[in-house]
Amino acid sequence: MSETAAPRASALQARLAELSRFARAFRRNPLGMVGLFIGLLLILAAIFAPWLATHDPYAPDFGGRLTPPGAEYWLGSDELGRDIYTRILYGSRITLFIVALVIFTSAPIGLFMGVISGYFGGWIDAVLMRITDVFLAVPKLLLALAFVAVLGPGIVNAALAITLTAWPPYARLARAETLAVRNADYINAIRLAGASPIRIIARHVVPMCTSSMLVRVTFDMAGIILIAAGLGFIGLGAQPPLPEWGAMIASGRRFIFDQWWVAAMPGAAIFLVSLGFNLLGDALRDLLDPHAVRRT
Amino acid sequence: MTTNPGTRSTRAAGRALRLGGSLASVALTIAITLLGLVALTFFIGRIVPIDPVLTIVGEKAPPEVYDRVYRELGLDQPLITQFLYYLRDIARGDLGQSYTTDRAVLSDILRFFPATFELAVLGIIIGVALGVPAGVIAAVKRDTWVDHIVRIVALIGYSVPIFWLALMGLLVFYAKLQWVGGPGQLDIGYAYSYTRVTGFILVDTALSGDWAVFANAVSHIALPALLIGYYSMAYISRMTRSVMLEQLSSEYVLAARIKGASEYTVVVRHALRNAAIPLVTIVALSFGGLLEGSVLIETVFSWPGLGNYIAQSLLGGDMNAVLGGTLVVGTIFVLLNVGSDLLYRLLDPRTKAAAQ
Numbered sequence: 001m002s003e004t005a006a007p008r009a010s011a012l013q014a015r016l017a018e019l020s021r022f023a024r025a026f027r028r029n030p031l032g033m034v035g036l037f038i039g040l041l042l043i044l045a046a047i048f049a050p051w052l053a054t055h056d057p058y059a060p061d062f063g064g065r066l067t068p069p070g071a072e073y074w075l076g077s078d079e080l081g082r083d084i085y086t087r088i089l090y091g092s093r094i095t096l097f098i099v100a101l102v103i104f105t106s107a108p109i110g111l112f113m114g115v116i117s118g119y120f121g122g123w124i125d126a127v128l129m130r131i132t133d134v135f136l137a138v139p140k141l142l143l144a145l146a147f148v149a150v151l152g153p154g155i156v157n158a159a160l161a162i163t164l165t166a167w168p169p170y171a172r173l174a175r176a177e178t179l180a181v182r183n184a185d186y187i188n189a190i191r192l193a194g195a196s197p198i199r200i201i202a203r204h205v206v207p208m209c210t211s212s213m214l215v216r217v218t219f220d221m222a223g224i225i226l227i228a229a230g231l232g233f234i235g236l237g238a239q240p241p242l243p244e245w246g247a248m249i250a251s252g253r254r255f256i257f258d259q260w261w262v263a264a265m266p267g268a269a270i271f272l273v274s275l276g277f278n279l280l281g282d283a284l285r286d287l288l289d290p291h292a293v294r295r296t
Numbered sequence: 297m298t299t300n301p302g303t304r305s306t307r308a309a310g311r312a313l314r315l316g317g318s319l320a321s322v323a324l325t326i327a328i329t330l331l332g333l334v335a336l337t338f339f340i341g342r343i344v345p346i347d348p349v350l351t352i353v354g355e356k357a358p359p360e361v362y363d364r365v366y367r368e369l370g371l372d373q374p375l376i377t378q379f380l381y382y383l384r385d386i387a388r389g390d391l392g393q394s395y396t397t398d399r400a401v402l403s404d405i406l407r408f409f410p411a412t413f414e415l416a417v418l419g420i421i422i423g424v425a426l427g428v429p430a431g432v433i434a435a436v437k438r439d440t441w442v443d444h445i446v447r448i449v450a451l452i453g454y455s456v457p458i459f460w461l462a463l464m465g466l467l468v469f470y471a472k473l474q475w476v477g478g479p480g481q482l483d484i485g486y487a488y489s490y491t492r493v494t495g496f497i498l499v500d501t502a503l504s505g506d507w508a509v510f511a512n513a514v515s516h517i518a519l520p521a522l523l524i525g526y527y528s529m530a531y532i533s534r535m536t537r538s539v540m541l542e543q544l545s546s547e548y549v550l551a552a553r554i555k556g557a558s559e560y561t562v563v564v565r566h567a568l569r570n571a572a573i574p575l576v577t578i579v580a581l582s583f584g585g586l587l588e589g590s591v592l593i594e595t596v597f598s599w600p601g602l603g604n605y606i607a608q609s610l611l612g613g614d615m616n617a618v619l620g621g622t623l624v625v626g627t628i629f630v631l632l633n634v635g636s637d638l639l640y641r642l643l644d645p646r647t648k649a650a651a652q
Contacts, residue, residue, distance in 0.1 A: 133325075134332030137633050138626045139588040142606070143336070146622050149610050150344045222455060229457050230592050234607055249460055253596075256463050257471040264467075267460030275455040 025287055032283020038276025045092040055083035057090040057243050066259045076261035078252065084265045087243035091266065094155060094244045095273065098228045099221050101159040102166055107217055109163070110170020111209060115201055117171065118178025129175070132168045140165040141227060148236040155244070158237040162227055166220060173216055177209040211288040219281035222274040229270045245270045322638045326630065333626045337619045338382050342375075344615050391620035396612045401620035405602060409624075410495025411481070412594065412601035415520055416586040422525025423532050424579060430529070431536025435544060436563055446533055453530020458523065458589060462596040465519050477516035479598040486512050520597045524589065528582045535578040536571070543567040573643045580636035584629040 026032055045052065054074065055061075061081035069076040075085040117128040135143075147161035181187055182205075190200055231237035232246025240247060245266040252263030349365050357365075366372060370381050385391075391401035434446035469475045477483060481497045482490075490504035498517065501510040543549065544567050552562050590603030598604070602621055609617035 130328060131332070134329050134336070137329045137630045138333050138336065139584065139622070139629045141588050141591060142622045142625055145591065145606070145610055146337070146340050146618055149613070149615065149618055150340055226457055230459065233457075233459050233592065234595065235611055246457070249457075249463070253463060256467055260467050263460070263463055267457055267464070270457045270460065271455060274457070275451065278451060278455050 022287065026283060029283045029286065031279045032286075035276045035279030035281075035283060038272060039280055042092050042096065042273050042276070045089050046096045049089040049093060053083075053086040053089050055086045057082065057086045058241055066255065066262070068259070069261055069265075075265040076259070078248070078262050079255065084248075084261065087248060088245065088266055088269045091243040091245045091248065091269070092273075094238055094242060095225060095228070095270075098155060098159045098162070099224050101156070102162045102224050102228075103217055103221070105160075106163045106166040107170050107213060110167040110172075111174045111206065111213065113167070114171040114174025114176075115178050115205055115209065118175040119182060119197065119201055119205060121182075125175075128171070132171045135165065135168040136172070141230060144227060144231065145234070145236060148231060153236045153239055155238045155242070158228055158231045161231070162224055166224065169216060169220075170213060173212055174209045177212060178205050181205060181208050215281060215285045215288055218277060218284050222277040222281070225270060225274045225277070319638075322634060322641075326634045329630050329634065330627060333623065333630060334383060334386060335379070337623050337626075338379055341382075341615060341619050342378075386623070391623065392616035394609070394617040394620075395614040396609060396617065401617050404605060404617065405620060405624050407495070408600060408602045408605045411497065411599060412587065412590045412603055414496045414498065415517065415524065415594075415599065415601065416583060416590065418517065418521035419524035419528055419586050420579065420583050422522065423528030423582060426525070427529035427532030428536050428575065431533040432540055432563065432568060434533065434537045435540035436559075438541065443537075446537065450530040450534045453526055454534075458527055459592040459596050462520070462523055462593055465523055466596070469519055476519045477512060479596070481516050481600065482509070482512050483516075520593055520599060524586055524593055527589065528586055531582050531585070532575075532578060536575060539571045539574045539578075540567060543571050573640055576639055576643075577636040580632045584632045587625050587628060 026036075059082070061077075064073065064077050064081040066079055067073050067077040067081075073083050073085065075083075075088065077083055078087070113128050113132065117125045117132075143165050144158075144161040147164055148157055151157040151161065187200060187204060190204060195203075228237055229244075229246030229249070232244045232248075233250045235247070235250060238244030238247050240251065248266035249263045249270075252259075252261075252266070255262050349362055349369065349371070353361055353365050370378050373381070389402050391405070393399070394401050394404050397404055430446045430449075434443040437443050466478065470478045482501075486509045489506060489509050490501045493500050493503055497513045498510070501513040504510070544563075549562055549567055552566050557566070587602075590599075590601055591607050592603070593599070594601045594603035595607045602625065606618055606621040606625075609615075609621065
């Protein structure tokens, strides 16, 4: 074994030990486990939708229109005779896609703005935080709606609109974390050793932000799912015939009093998934965020 | 300790000066944020792929008419000049013309706002009346079954898609149980039996003196009001709980306990009074959230409010109305946001000390 490999292996061991400690602590939180289970269910449903489905998600079958839940249609069928269970399965792909797109755009934008703002301070900080405050102070859903209205309806545009309203909390968070470590001894030591600001930020400041960012991301997933569903419901998100859950509720609205399942089932799916992410977020915050008041 | 009157008055003057300074900085914050909001709506309005000249002159207009309107709208000016024109129009209360209703957007908004405001006020009253006690009890009885129930009820409240819950509410309480009225503010038969005075349906029907109409209005507003009440209660109870937990674990509470104060005194006179200041912020934010959420809830209940107006305009591509509505709701939102922050600073001596 070479001389550099040994410390690396022990670092890996330390990481693994930390991870298993974390997993043990997480297992003790039953609600968190329920949340994790729901999250995994969503991912599995999205991956294996073609194998789990019982029908074609798009093909109309006018003989089986608006059939109540039963042996043929597990969760009933909609106004075009499409199986709602199958459509919900495929809809999980759209939900995951929107959530992932929003998270992978808004979290890095927020992280970048926050870290730059916190690290350099001065007028850069003042300008960036003013912009952040403006976005934080305006109503999120309305802003997203207005953006989608001009960008045109669709999944990607809906996700972009949500991103535009979702990044500011990450910027605030990353800035606070950066301020906390900016003048720490270890950062000063690295600076004295001659590290460039980019290196300091990328290698030593950003990693300090990850755990609180992760908690925030998990919480936000529920909110993103709800806003995306709201956009779909109003008719500005995914367009028919895509099986987006919010749009499915909108089309089931016409039959709500007689064929309640058309709107009820996709809504239950949204509720379940957002509940799952909230539970998961609660559990992660209790474990990862030492600043938060313990709320369990 | 004795202080001579001279230093006391300088101290008071210093305090007044600091207060004036913090008021000025708050005013500046509000101004910058509102300017940012206006810039956002301006920007959104500029990237609309619809040619504003064509919507006025029509497809078949001769080029010279097109050019004239183009100049009249100021579109030949640099963007910054256009923005200043936009600011001037807004300062004059001119939000443009609604394409669908063919009225000035501002008069549309003023017409639809009372219905939204009425619903949101009822919602926030229900939310505070249920949420604050629930949060306090959950914090006091921490980790007991009471606490768990409060937390689960709140968790469901902010996990559920509100428009779906509204549909389910209509299905169960209107269609099946027939406990409440359906969508709209009144049954069709009552629609012309009152005169619009304030725009608040409960007030107007009460003024009409016909109790059957008033009762009908109550049966219609009950379900949406309870729903958004539940929605804000979920947020308020959760925040109240965590604020109260923080207070109950602080040293002054311990001191009060050691002194032998009763549980009621400790919780209500000491902890709740200190929790009141953050609670004001929480309630203000939650009220702003209700105004915004009206877009979804009013669509479901066909409620003739601002939310419904914005949703209809969105679908009709009526951007003047959408941006005007966004601007008005956004302004209220910002004022609530910054206003509660200001109140916080005025009421809490510690934030004043920290700001120095």
